Amino acid sequence: MIPVKIRSLVHDYVTRDEEGNLADKKRALDHIELDVEEGQFIAVLGANGSGKSTLAKHINALLLPTSGKVLTCDMDTADDTYLWEIRKSAGMVFQNPDNQIVATVVEEDVAFGPENLGIPTEEIIQRVNDSLKAVGMTQYGESSPNHLSGGQKQRVAIAGILAMEPKCILMDEPTAMLDPVGRREVLETVRRLNKEKGITVILITHYMEEVIDADRIFVMSDGKVAMQGTPREIFARVDELRELRLEVPQVTELAHELINRGVDMPAAVLTPEEFTAEYCKAAAGRIRSGASTENEGAPDANGNNVGAEGNDADMASGSTETGRDNASGADGAVLSLQNVGFVYGENTAFETVAVEGVNLDIFQGEYIGLIGHTGSGKSTLIQLLNGLEKATSGTVRFRGEDIWADGYNRRALRSNVGLVFQYPDHQLFEATVLEDVSYGPRNQGLSEEEVKECAEWALTLVGVDKKQWTMSPLELSGGQKRRVAIAGVLAMKPKVLILDEPTAGLDPAGRDEILGEIDRIRRETGMTVILVSHRMEDVARFADRLVVISDGHILYADTPREVFHHRDELTEVGLEVPQVTQVMQMLRREGIPCRTDAITIAEALEALL
Numbered sequence: 001m002i003p004v005k006i007r008s009l010v011h012d013y014v015t016r017d018e019e020g021n022l023a024d025k026k027r028a029l030d031h032i033e034l035d036v037e038e039g040q041f042i043a044v045l046g047a048n049g050s051g052k053s054t055l056a057k058h059i060n061a062l063l064l065p066t067s068g069k070v071l072t073c074d075m076d077t078a079d080d081t082y083l084w085e086i087r088k089s090a091g092m093v094f095q096n097p098d099n100q101i102v103a104t105v106v107e108e109d110v111a112f113g114p115e116n117l118g119i120p121t122e123e124i125i126q127r128v129n130d131s132l133k134a135v136g137m138t139q140y141g142e143s144s145p146n147h148l149s150g151g152q153k154q155r156v157a158i159a160g161i162l163a164m165e166p167k168c169i170l171m172d173e174p175t176a177m178l179d180p181v182g183r184r185e186v187l188e189t190v191r192r193l194n195k196e197k198g199i200t201v202i203l204i205t206h207y208m209e210e211v212i213d214a215d216r217i218f219v220m221s222d223g224k225v226a227m228q229g230t231p232r233e234i235f236a237r238v239d240e241l242r243e244l245r246l247e248v249p250q251v252t253e254l255a256h257e258l259i260n261r262g263v264d265m266p267a268a269v270l271t272p273e274e275f276t277a278e279y280c281k282a283a284a285g286r287i288r289s290g291a292s293t294e295n296e297g298a299p300d301a302n303g304n305n306v307g308a309e310g311n312d313a314d315m316a317s318g319s320t321e322t323g324r325d326n327a328s329g330a331d332g333a334v335l336s337l338q339n340v341g342f343v344y345g346e347n348t349a350f351e352t353v354a355v356e357g358v359n360l361d362i363f364q365g366e367y368i369g370l371i372g373h374t375g376s377g378k379s380t381l382i383q384l385l386n387g388l389e390k391a392t393s394g395t396v397r398f399r400g401e402d403i404w405a406d407g408y409n410r411r412a413l414r415s416n417v418g419l420v421f422q423y424p425d426h427q428l429f430e431a432t433v434l435e436d437v438s439y440g441p442r443n444q445g446l447s448e449e450e451v452k453e454c455a456e457w458a459l460t461l462v463g464v465d466k467k468q469w470t471m472s473p474l475e476l477s478g479g480q481k482r483r484v485a486i487a488g489v490l491a492m493k494p495k496v497l498i499l500d501e502p503t504a505g506l507d508p509a510g511r512d513e514i515l516g517e518i519d520r521i522r523r524e525t526g527m528t529v530i531l532v533s534h535r536m537e538d539v540a541r542f543a544d545r546l547v548v549i550s551d552g553h554i555l556y557a558d559t560p561r562e563v564f565h566h567r568d569e570l571t572e573v574g575l576e577v578p579q580v581t582q583v584m585q586m587l588r589r590e591g592i593p594c595r596t597d598a599i600t601i602a603e604a605l606e607a608l609l
Contacts, residue, residue, distance in 0.1 A: 005036075006069070012026065029051050044219075050220040051224075056172050131160070177534070178374055231268075255279075417495070418494035434470065438452070548570070567585065
């Protein structure tokens, strides 16, 4: 049995006018040829709009070919008689878990698939328990999905598919909302099913480090397969991937940059461990060849690197690579939380403490990175900042005023403290993209000319093509919807911009463009930015200060360099340090005299050269 065989697959998205005439046609897949062997772990990469999700929906017959043929487990997806068997054989985990959670209790939701397959009750119970354990959600079995965070819902959705034990699992950005440790645990679970039970896995992702163990990678561009090969073959083509708006793992890029500067390294290093071993070989070769190490520095008695680079403590006390000033010297906090707590379902059977005893001041112009494990309370905390939720204890102040004081104008507050939700579908509702982005400025009382100017400025800023401005937001891909949602908040030109996982579902180039533009606006306007993210590399690059949340409490509130110094403590609460920081720490343990507090590729490259 061949799990997936695709021949000359074409798919056109067609829109028609009110009379049923063809209004527009967009080719999403263009003569795809693709085979997946039984038991393979396949990764599909590509920029937003490249056709990845459309391809996945063809494999389990959610979409049918415009022309060509798709065979799933030797069954033609265009043949209605096979539909039930195809859906049973190829389970799909969507980008947004709300699209596939159907029950009011977590255990019942995970059991829904096996029940519909006619599995005996005792086996269903065992499958539910095993699946929840695999994704780290056992303790939430009796909870309502409505009380879970976005990342926790995604775990439940994955568990629901695992419980059906399909022959093939399709995963469309399944870990986008998970913390780093949770992401690794879920992927290890899927790989174990792949190896031990022979389940074929097709993973769509923008996290490059997730695919280094894949058997084969397909890279898509403009509806076609632009590259295919093993991870090592694909990631050796760094410059070509950049042209396709993609990236490589941080260690692969660091090795690539070292090679360009004459260091003897392999073309495609895939893991921190491999990088450490290869760099140690290269360093030994330089010493044997008589290369000077006079200015490279060496560890002192305490293990600190001294010499031309200075020691770690000196580097940590300086500014980050972007040279931003510390905003804590500003006069007065723009947002202030004093002993803030929040309880879901207070005085009910579902009572859950989400935030407790939080004290935090955020200053005008700061770039705050808010990080924490899935379910740590991040999303709840940011909803307290603009009054979407009312703290059950403590006080939240905006520019010194209690936002829940009698007579306080919370409508004006929400114009000043703009929030982009985890899931863009939660804030897109107008008939067209342009109208949706215009909604906020129009409700601020601006003239129609000003409304149009603000909306067009914001859409251009986040890179939404003009052709899409007249489309319904619901017609867009997940990544495109996210851009529109961000534009809708930016169009109001808030004093504080809060972004809850804003880059989930965006390709690497799109992610860097949006975060870079937001940082530029912050610098030019003095806007405060609060970025909630599970990507440690993003907060390392942009944030002035990191606030680490664990189980509703603030664990750390300090510079990225200082926070990432606590690697073991971060790992214990479901987080990690950037890959380059891991590498530098590993090199130091191997006796290479280098600084261990580098948090970006540029810093690591400078230190290693």
